[in-house]
Amino acid sequence: MVTLAEVARHAGVSASTVSYVLSGKRPISDPTRRRVRASIEQLGYQPHAGARALASSRSRIIALMVPLRTDMYVPVMLEIAVAVATAARAHGYDVLLLTGEEGPSALRRVTGSGLAEAVILMDVQLDDERLPLLRAAGPPAVLVGLPADPEGLNCVDLDFAAAGALCVEHLADLGHREIAVIGESPGVYARHTGFAERTLRGLRDGAAERGVRLLHRPCEGGHDAVAGVLARILDERPGVTAFVVQNETAVEPLLTLLRRTGRAVPEDVSVVAVCAGQVAAQASVPLSSVAIPAQELGRSAVERLVAGLSRPEGADTARVELLTPALTVRDSSGPPPPPAGVGS
Amino acid sequence: MVTLAEVARHAGVSASTVSYVLSGKRPISDPTRRRVRASIEQLGYQPHAGARALASSRSRIIALMVPLRTDMYVPVMLEIAVAVATAARAHGYDVLLLTGEEGPSALRRVTGSGLAEAVILMDVQLDDERLPLLRAAGPPAVLVGLPADPEGLNCVDLDFAAAGALCVEHLADLGHREIAVIGESPGVYARHTGFAERTLRGLRDGAAERGVRLLHRPCEGGHDAVAGVLARILDERPGVTAFVVQNETAVEPLLTLLRRTGRAVPEDVSVVAVCAGQVAAQASVPLSSVAIPAQELGRSAVERLVAGLSRPEGADTARVELLTPALTVRDSSGPPPPPAGVGS
DNA sequence: CTCGCCCGTCGAAGCGCTTCGATCTTCTTG
DNA sequence: CAAGAAGATCGAAGCGCTTCGACGGGCGAG
Missing domain, CATH: 3.40.50.2300 (Response regulator)
Structure with a gap:
């Protein structure tokens, strides 16, 4: 495995310089940046996720909790999940798959261990057992669905x-x-x-x-x-x-x-x-x-989460977003038949 | 956040002792173990996932790559995914959700960065573009599906x-x-x-x-x-x-x-x-x-992976497992009607 | 021409955990 | 009864990365 240090040596700079090239948190001169980039490329360097998470206390992972019930239409669930994964990647995040099975304890686990920095919950019930955890200074979270009392929670759903x-x-x-x-x-x-x-x-x-x-x-x-x-x-x-x-x-x-x-x-x-x-x-x-709008829901959930994560701490954005539904008229609806006894 | 060191202090032992209590890799006396356990409980300690992965170079994460096509029956996919997640948890692993979209590069990313220690691939094609990567000393992997040439690969599928x-x-x-x-x-x-x-x-x-x-x-x-x-x-x-x-x-x-x-x-x-x-x-x-047998497929994929991961290195278990199908007779099949012209 | 400032870079100190000797007991055994 | 084995615990050295303060050199201003 190639490490930051090896890249630094190869490029003839210090480790911190390589880190700054990668993060862009400090200005690096053009020639240096180019050289570092080349070394990274050449050595096929990939930052170690764990080390990164440890040093920065940011895992770049979002946990997604999907229900494992089968009495609701599943394709929509998968579509949302995939949309979440796709949107998350677009923002540099990965998605951890959690099943509803484990309930609140799973949230505590992935969140408390720093595995995930935020969570998205699907199949939210009106009085969901996971909500207290989230309200009580829990991790950043977005619910796909609307509980009875959305106070202090970040929700997205179709209206x-x-x-x-x-x-x-x-x-x-x-x-x-x-x-x-x-x-x-x-x-x-x-x-x-x-x-x-x-x-x-x-x-x-x-x-x-x-x-x-x-x-x-x-x-x-x-x-x-x-x-x-x-x-x-x-x-x-x-x-x-x-x-x-x-x-x-x-x-x-x-x-x-x-x-x-x-x-x-x-x-x-x-x-x-x-x-x-x-x-x-x-x-x-x-x-x-x-x-x-499954895609829309998944995408929106991620965007709000990411927005919240990169915002200067504390700016609580708890808000409910209800997407406006649209009715598409196809072939199954028309005027009712004339009342019986009244010939057309 | 509570750290190992705090637990150690609270229990009046060294950090390494706490670590050994947790991992069981060295014998710890009963009273000490008890004390440490109590402190862990009391402080609500949760090991930091990143630190763990860094120190042990094991992330305890399995990447699952699901297709995002919609021309195949989706519920089966979700069912497999959920089965994988459930089985993985039973073995202490978490599951990272990858979409097929990204192809081989996603595998390289999560694997090269140590984010995931193994991968499960769904929707495998006969000549899948991800296969070369896996064969070439790639990460431990199990395919749900069977490519044209399963040589050197670990596969599970229905026959x-x-x-x-x-x-x-x-x-x-x-x-x-x-x-x-x-x-x-x-x-x-x-x-x-x-x-x-x-x-x-x-x-x-x-x-x-x-x-x-x-x-x-x-x-x-x-x-x-x-x-x-x-x-x-x-x-x-x-x-x-x-x-x-x-x-x-x-x-x-x-x-x-x-x-x-x-x-x-x-x-x-x-x-x-x-x-x-x-x-x-x-x-x-x-x-x-x-x-x-979606559940079975997911479960089996995880078991083989876990077995491989805990096996003394190098013991390559590349093998193909084809589940025997079963036909359930319901109401839709019966003898053909008698040939026309021949009254019954 | 010199002072101070800013830009670009470096060094070092951790982040929290695992793991490998080493140490100190407490037994066992010849 | 001494020597060594076995058991229980500790200390310290990293794992690979981020980040903060420091530093040196080039520049404009006085």
Whole structure:
């Protein structure tokens, strides 16, 4: 392994000079810099990460905690994770992968040992057990998601309430008066995962404002579960003319079931989804949908973290950033069919 | 931050003693050990990761390189990644997340800087550009996947050839004589991703052995793409009575399309998949399938790495491990319909 | 022409930990 | 009963890097 000292010797300068060339924290004359750079190149020098972290007490590592549950749509999670990794690299950081499993203790571990200088948390619950740790002078952190009380925390998320409202508005504009919502797994609500509840609130508020009837049902993924939920909905509210789906694994089963029971989309019923853009676009009927901006979320989380890390200490930037949702109209939403008995 | 020295002072011993208590590399008397442990506990001491890595030249970090392509089924990737993280933690290692984007240079970086002591590579291609680096006295590495020439490399993967053969055998046993394969995206084959090609070979060999006609067509995900491919297959080979699908995003569209064109599964056509178990189980017709053992793959990769790392240097364990596939019979496969004209 | 200043560079002191003798006991054994 | 073995602990020397204060030489100003 090549060390700083060897580079220094090779370039005929002192170790500190090489260090300053690398960090740019002090001016180095052009010829010297060139010489050092050449030596670095020639010897294939790579600074030792541990030594660096020790001397500077900055590891240049961000810990990313991803849930390991499987009842939520996974591709979005991976997409965010990859976006985080990519954005982090762009700022010279690496990403440490933590699973939600370990909870707060994992945060303490990587943070207390100086392994990671900051953390990004995904799948934040309304009353997350990791929050106290972060508020109590914990490490710099950004949550992807919004807890019940974001006070003193740095959060980024899609404005799911607005997303919900957007869906209702779109359908109300088309003339729908009775809407059913097929939601995430019951487990997601039971855990009080913020985004699910916020979407629901947005849907309800929107419905109230537009005088639309709304029925919400959580739903497991998979064909059979959706079949059950759908049957109950249609039984309870035969007048439903539109669905809002917030559960990627329910999308295709729903379309299949509607088709099978003779309901054409969008002629007989409209469907709007809140889900990964790709899922909506590739569905058997391309769905009008509000996409979850995974890339954007990951990128934004990193940027805020990095901004905070390089800011002159103490300047607390705890703030909530809610991305504005956008509804993409595809083929699955249209006006409701004319009321029965009134021929077209 | 609490340091080793403070713990030592608090416990009334020398720093080295504390270190030996922690590492167990020298015998420490019971009372002393107890005292040191108590001090550690009381002060909330956490060893500094960087200092440790510097002094011992072991970072206890494994780098995991995940692809960031989206044309392959993502949940399996995440599942493997999470399994790797979990298994690594069980052995006292942490996992650094690398995206495939950066290629060999990322490996050189994390490895050359001592950030990671070993790497796990996912989405390995037959002629992967990262391989030369690994063979040339690179860092300890395990590939999840199988390149064209695994010589000198440590690989774990599902035996996709056997998986392919298994599918054909199952269908042949049921009496099918003409099978169509709906494969991964053309891009996957163009990249020469090992698993896709190996599955295909297994399918072809199996078909040859059993005297079954086989037609293979790559296929993008999404409804429309599947529709196109399916139409062409049915046109070209009207006698097809069974499908093997190796493309998670094609599964549901295929079932939808078969249904819509009046083909009942499994009465008229059988469908067998090679995909994530959950996808097969939750499909609108639960699919007979060969599952991809994501957990197992991740775990195994870590175990081999850890075994190698703690082995007395030089004992090269380059070896290929192919997991034996298992076919789970669900509702989507049955005997072919009786030949036309011959009433049942 | 000389003083003081700034620019560019160097030396040395750590950062917190591991590890290798060395030291001091306490046993064991011939 | 002395000599050596074995056990328990200590001290010190780094690991490779950052960073702070110091230093020397060239320059403009007085």
